[in-house]
Amino acid sequence: EPEVTQTPSHQVTQMGQEVILRCVPISNHLYFYWYRQILGQKVEFLVSFYNNEISEKSEIFDDQFSVERPDGSNFTLKIRSTKLEDSAMYFCASSEWTDNNSPLHFGNGTRLTVT
Amino acid sequence: QQQVKQSPQSLIVQKGGISIINCAYENTAFDYFPWYQQFPGKGPALLIAIRPDVSEKKEGRFTISFNKSAKQFSLHIMDSQPGDSATYFCAASNPNSGYALNFGKGTSLLVTP
Numbered sequence: 640e641p642e643v644t645q646t647p648s649h650q651v652t653q654m655g656q657e658v659i660l661r662c663v664p665i666s667n668h669l670y671f672y673w674y675r676q677i678l679g680q681k682v683e684f685l686v687s688f689y690n691n692e693i694s695e696k697s698e699i700f701d702d703q704f705s706v707e708r709p710d711g712s713n714f715t716l717k718i719r720s721t722k723l724e725d726s727a728m729y730f731c732a733s734s735e736w737t738d739n740n741s742p743l744h745f746g747n748g749t750r751l752t753v754t
Numbered sequence: 755q756q757q758v759k760q761s762p763q764s765l766i767v768q769k770g771g772i773s774i775i776n777c778a779y780e781n782t783a784f785d786y787f788p789w790y791q792q793f794p795g796k797g798p799a800l801l802i803a804i805r806p807d808v809s810e811k812k813e814g815r816f817t818i819s820f821n822k823s824a825k826q827f828s829l830h831i832m833d834s835q836p837g838d839s840a841t842y843f844c845a846a847s848n849p850n851s852g853y854a855l856n857f858g859k860g861t862s863l864l865v866t867p
Contacts, residue, residue, distance in 0.1 A: 747796050
């Protein structure tokens with residue numbers, strides 16, 4: 640079964656550094672998402688992306704965050720200047736469509752640790 | 755503001771028993787209610803989902819009960835097995851927000867042998 644793959648599985652960075660989290664969505668999917676899960680807390684929506692632009696974004700997704708689809712397969716999340724509170728598990732997800740008939744498929748996540 | 759409230763936070767059930775997890779929501783624009791299962795080190799995986807035009811949906815041992823007037827929905831796991839031990843998240847979405855999922859805080863289920 641096709642799956643969403645994320646790299647790296649664990650990223651450690653120092654506060655103030657830039658990080659790029661990478662995702663390869665399922666190949667025939669058109670909608671892409673980033674969610675995050677702070678340890679012990681709920682999964683939170685960050686951003687959705689379709690047709691090379693952001694469709695929706697949450698309050699969490701401020702100017703420090705950006706997303707990009709640099710080629711036909713990768714989908715990236717960049718955090719420009721990391722803060723301690725950015726430490727979390729970041730999940731990429733993709734779906735074929737953006738409606739109730741098209742479930743989200745999540746990757747296994749990248750654990751980001753900001754020191 | 756927590757849009758989806760989930761309870762209990764943790765649950766221990768004996769093998770063969772029924773696991774019940776409850777969720778409540780406030781936003782009446784929500785029209786899609788999925789349940790996700792997450793094992794340690796893995797991303798959430800869709801388990802079962804329901805729309806508000808039906809009151810119940812069953813897939814194997816998993817059933818969603820939906821009460822639109824009370825704005826509540828619940829997951830029932832019949833004949834719970836140790837392999838069901840995982841964290842379960844309810845979620846809700848609405849078309850006005852591009853179907854971005856609003857998750858509950860999760861329920862850690864442990865099924866004992």
